[in-house]
Amino acid sequence: DIGAWEHILQQRHAFFGKMQVWDYTGLGYTRYNASDVCKEYLGCVVENKVLCNSLLLRLQEQKEDIEKMVYPTRLVSLAFPSKSRNVGVAGLKPPSTEAEELRRSNLVKLDLSDGQTLYSKLVVGADGSKSNVRQIAGIKTTGWSYPQSAIICTVEHTAENDTAWQRFLPSGPIALLPIGDNFSNIVWTMSPEEASRHKSMSSEDFVMSVNRALDFGYGPHPNSSSLDHYVERLFSDFGGTAASTKECFEVPPRAIGLISERMAFPLSLMHSHDYVSKRLALVGDAAHTVHPLAGQGVNLGFGDAAALAKVISEGVSVGADIGDLSLLNRYENDRKGANVAMAAVLDGFQKMYSVDFGPLNVLRAAAFHGAQYISPLKKNIISYAMGDRKSPLFS
Incomplete structure (x- = not known):
């Protein structure tokens, strides 16, 4: 909508039209295809540096329409308007100075690292999960840390990858996401101790560990059964059969090399009690963080x-x-419900897949089979993940 997409298309990115999710037990898998919901793609993976560069290029193109652009710099301090702020004594200063101080007394004051001071009608806190803006504004949060860390890195394949892959392992999910050419990003959730070990092992050993985790490691490949195909036929009368219900399980492409540093970060869930206050709005991770198992964090931020x-x-x-x-509350009312719902869904998945317990394994398998062979449910899940509907269930 703002014109940055044209710049993204000129840099490395990857559309994907297929996705496969499966469990280490071998009891079930689910495949999704963009054609299931009459779309060309399920999504597009864009590296953060590409996105930031594209946004900056777009800003530079529009600089004539922007009154003031300050970049790069950082926020040193900010002060929100106070009813008790002293604006001077009438008659002791020139009228123009007094009027200016009165105007500024109702604005937010921002002190920057380059020595500049700005006054603004609205400050948007988009400064991440440890938001200084949120803390200075005194907005409280609710949340907890997961006993997990995520390792992220980039690997190379012998051929281009056009599918998003995710496998649930005993320690957490591992995702293989295409980013263009013959490269994919790895997002691998595991215990902090395992993350430390995987971060320090040799590149060759790490690549071997990745391939094992995405193939036969921890358990067998899942297979379809006659019962699955009966369920498929049973629900085909309700909205037709999704194309991907007939797709068989596939083995992800093997990684042949590690081409980036391995970074690890702790995982947590956090949600701000308020998204707005007078002259302030929080967006993205400053307002909420979620488990990365479905890659929805940045999409929620874009929605904000x-x-x-x-x-x-x-x-x-x-x-x-x-x-x-009163104006900013309209933004909060629009976004908070959707963000809380997504956070709850992802937290539920995290908890459900954190326990290796026989009956629960069977329940998880049933969920996989339902998502694979019940076409109406499959279509709803895809639309929910793409942001086209507010619930992944029937409605």
Whole structure:
């Protein structure tokens, strides 16, 4: 919508039209295809550096329409308006100075590392999960840490990968995500101790461990059964049969080399009690963090940004104060429910796949089989993950 996509398309990126998710027990798998919901692609994987560079290029193209762009710099401090702020004594200063101080007393003051001071009607806190903006504003959060860390890195294949892969292992999921050419990103969740060990092992040993985790390691490949095909036929009358219900399990492409550093970070769930206050709005990780097992964190942030931009645009069109709380509340009301629902779904998945217990393994297998062979459910899950619907279940 803002014109940055054209720059992304000129750099490394990867559309994917297929996805496969399976369990280490070999009891079930699910495949998704963009054609299931009449789409060309399920999604696109874009590296953070590519996204940031594209946004910066777009800003530079629009610099004539931007009153002030300060980059690079960092925020040193900010002060929100206070009813008790002293704005001077009438008659002791020139009227113009007094009027300016009165105007500024109702704005947010931002001190920057380059020595500049800015005054703004609205501050958008998009400064990550440890947001200084959120902390200074005194907005409380609820959440907890997971006993897991995620290792991320880039690996190389002998051929291009056009599918997103995710396998649930006893220690957590491992995802193989295409990023273009013959490369894929790895996002591997495991205990902090295992993460430390995998981060320090040789590149060759790490690649071997990745291939084992995505193939026969921990358990066999899943297979279809006659019961699965009966379930498929049973539900085919409700909205037709999704193309991917007939797709067989596939083995992911093998990694042949590690081409980036391995980074590890702890995982947590966090949700802000409030997304907004007067002259402040939080977006993305500053407002919420989720488990990365479905790769939805950045998508939630994009949804926040789009919703806030829409509210600001509507406010400007009618001459409203864009920092007014009644206006900003419309953004919070639009986004909070969807974000809480996604966080709850992902947290539930994390807990369900953190226990290796016979009856629970059977329940997980049933979930995989249902998602694979019940076409209406499969289509709803795809649409939910793509942001086209608010619930992954029937509605």
